[in-house]
Amino acid sequence: xxxxxxAGLRAILATVAAGxxxxxxxxxxxGVGPATIAxxxxxxxxxxxxxxxxxxxxxxxxxxxxANAAGGIHGRSLVLRTLxxxxxxxxxxxxxxxxxxxxxxxxxxxIEGGPSTxxxxxxxxxxxxxxxxxxxxxxxxxxxSPMVFPVRAEHRxxxxxxxxWGWRTGLASVAFFHADSDVGRQxxxxxxxxxxELGLKLLLPLPFKAxxxxxxxxxxxxxxxxxxxxxxxxxxxxxxxxxxxxxARRKGAKTTFMAVNSGSTQMAAGLGPLAQGMVFSQxxxxxxxxxxxxxxxxxxxxxxxxxxxxxxxxxxxxxxxAKALLSALRSAGRNLTRASLIAALYRAPLELGGLSxxxxxxxxxxxxxxxxxxxxxxxxxxx
Numbered sequence: 001x002x003x004x005x006x007a008g009l010r011a012i013l014a015t016v017a018a019g020x021x022x023x024x025x026x027x028x029x030x031g032v033g034p035a036t037i038a039x040x041x042x043x044x045x046x047x048x049x050x051x052x053x054x055x056x057x058x059x060x061x062x063x064x065x066x067a068n069a070a071g072g073i074h075g076r077s078l079v080l081r082t083l084x085x086x087x088x089x090x091x092x093x094x095x096x097x098x099x100x101x102x103x104x105x106x107x108x109x110x111i112e113g114g115p116s117t118x119x120x121x122x123x124x125x126x127x128x129x130x131x132x133x134x135x136x137x138x139x140x141x142x143x144x145s146p147m148v149f150p151v152r153a154e155h156r157x158x159x160x161x162x163x164x165w166g167w168r169t170g171l172a173s174v175a176f177f178h179a180d181s182d183v184g185r186q187x188x189x190x191x192x193x194x195x196x197e198l199g200l201k202l203l204l205p206l207p208f209k210a211x212x213x214x215x216x217x218x219x220x221x222x223x224x225x226x227x228x229x230x231x232x233x234x235x236x237x238x239x240x241x242x243x244x245x246x247x248a249r250r251k252g253a254k255t256t257f258m259a260v261n262s263g264s265t266q267m268a269a270g271l272g273p274l275a276q277g278m279v280f281s282q283x284x285x286x287x288x289x290x291x292x293x294x295x296x297x298x299x300x301x302x303x304x305x306x307x308x309x310x311x312x313x314x315x316x317x318x319x320x321x322a323k324a325l326l327s328a329l330r331s332a333g334r335n336l337t338r339a340s341l342i343a344a345l346y347r348a349p350l351e352l353g354g355l356s357x358x359x360x361x362x363x364x365x366x367x368x369x370x371x372x373x374x375x376x377x378x379x380x381x382x383x
Contacts, residue, residue, distance in 0.1 A: 029337045031105025036079045037072075037329065037336065040099030042119055044087040044112045052238065052263035052314045053111055056134055057082065059318025060109060062301045067326050074334040078326075080108075089114040096122035105338070106131050109321055111262075113137035113183050113236060123147040129338055131328070132321035136235070136260065136283075138186045141364060149345060150366040151324045151357050152317060155235050156190045158260045158281035161370045163194050165279060166231040171256060173203040175224055175232035177241050180207035187235045203229045208240065221247035224255060231256045238263030242270050249274055265312040268375045275375045282371045285354070286383050287316040294320060294353030324350050324357055 031038035041060075045053045060080070068077045081099060085092035092115030096107055100122060107123050107130040110116040116135035123130035123145075130148045133140055136155030140148055163174070176191045178184040188205055195202045204227045206220050221244055224232065232255050234241040245257050258279040259267060268275040285292035288311055290299065298319045302309055309315075329336065331344035345359040357366045373381040 029105065031103050032336050033076070035072075035076055037076045038103055038105050039078055039080045039108050039325075040096070040102070040104030040106070041080060041082045041108050042085045042092045042095035042099065042110050042115065043082060044092075044110070044115055045084040046086050047084065050087065051266040055265070055312045055314030056109070056111060056318035056321075058306070058309070059298070059315035059320075060322040061318075062305050062315075063319050063322035063326065065305060066301060073326065073329045074336070076336075085110070085115045085118075087112055087115060089118045092116075093118040093122055095119075097126075100126045100128050104128065105336075106325075106341070108132055108325060109134060109318070111135055113179075114181070116140060117183065120145055120148045127338075129341060131325050134317055134321060136262075137183050138190065139183060144362055144364070146361075149359060149364050151321045151350075151352075152283040152366060153368050153370050155187060155260055156194075157368060157370050158283065159187075159191055159233070159235075160194055161281050161372055162231075162233050162258045162260075162279065163191075163198055163200060165372055166256070166258070167198045167200060171200075171230040173201045173229045173231070175204035175206055175227070175229035175255065176202065177206040177208070177220075177232065177234040177237070177244060179235070179237065180209050184235065203227055204232075206232075206244075208237075212240065214243075217243055218247055220244055221251055221253070224248040225251035225253045228253070229255050231258060233258040233260065235260060236262045238267045239270075242267045245271060246274055261313060261317070263314065264373070264381075265310075265314060268379075268381070276377050276379070278375045280373050280375070280381070282313055282373055283367070283369060284313060284316045284320055285369075285371060286373065286381060287311040287313055288381060289383065292354040294323075294355060297323075297353055320352055320355070323352055327351070 043053055044050050064078045083095040085095050096119040107119055109132050110119045111134040113135045116133040120130050124147050132151045140150050174195055178187050192202050225248055261282045264280040285295045290296050298316050327350045328345055332340040349356040349358045355367050355369045373383050376382050
């Protein structure tokens with residue numbers, strides 16, 4: 001579905017134009033008009049229920065709005081069309097095909113591994129760049145996909161940071177909450193290799209199906225309480241993982257729970273006191289501190305464009321990803337084509353306010369930035 005004001009994302013609607021598909025009729029390059037650049041996005045919003053997706057889109061919207069207010073990219077305004085994939089792989093693929101057929105210059109900014117992988121498949125088939133999937137799936141980088149350009153670090157690097165922290169603090173056994181899918185099993189294999197490398201024991205894989213019931217989740221919580229792993233973490237599915245943590249705690253589990261970045265702000269808010277002491281990997285700097293130029297820029301954008309809105313990791317990730325696309329579009333020059341965009345990405349790293357994203361033929365690395373934060377007893381993230 002197309003997101004509009006009634007879905008609660010008025011900022012996104014401001015960038016959606018009814019005449020968006022017409023850009024391909026007037027342009028030498030599909031999606032590039034005399035005054036516009038058409039950007040297509042399929043993202044997991046789940047009808048407004050996915051707080052992380054909404055936060056990411058708010059960050060994207062702020063960045064695009066500011067660019068358009070300043071004259072756009074070489075005189076062209078960014079026009080974003082956003083479709084909700086409801087965290088369904090088939091819907092994400094269908095959305096991507098619709099966006100390409102309507103004349104998107106690039107596909108941009110999906111979240112969650114399954115939907116992002118589906119959009120990547122369409123990008124490769126249609127030879128349309130997919131820029132900035134906000135997911136850590138290994139298959140967005142391996143095997144190499146010439147049309148897919150991630151910005152954020154992948155989950156493997158987050159796993160390494162979490163496991164290294166556990167090892168350094170004396171934790172030795174690991175539980176891993178992962179989807180019972182091809183991608184989830186790739187994540188599990190990466191965790192297995194990393195635990196071997198660090199001399200840790202992968203005690204408890206915790207696979208789950210997409211349609212897992214509350215009763216089945218409770219059985220997984222029983223396994224955590226019985227096996228007593230010293231640390232546990234996930235690869236996304238923040239809502240389900242939060243439920244698992246709450247149930248395991250009720251059953252007396254003493255495990256040190258950790259988590260990857262996806263939805264950390266929202267997970268901490270949902271868990272309340274149960275989140276205190278949790279360690280989160282983060283693929284952006286702290287949105288609450290001012291140590292990085294990127295964080296300062298984001299905070300100033302919120303103050304200027306969304307005064308009173310809460311700061312969050314999700315919004316900063318969306319802002320960073322949009323900033324990276326803007327940088328690439330500027331570097332591609334006034335005579336914008338998909339070929340010139342890719343050439344610009346290969347020519348030099350994208351500088352993102354103290355972070356950088358790198359791309360080369362055969363190696364679309366993006367950023368390797370991973371930080372750790374802990375949710376404190378004062379209900380705030382500290383680094």
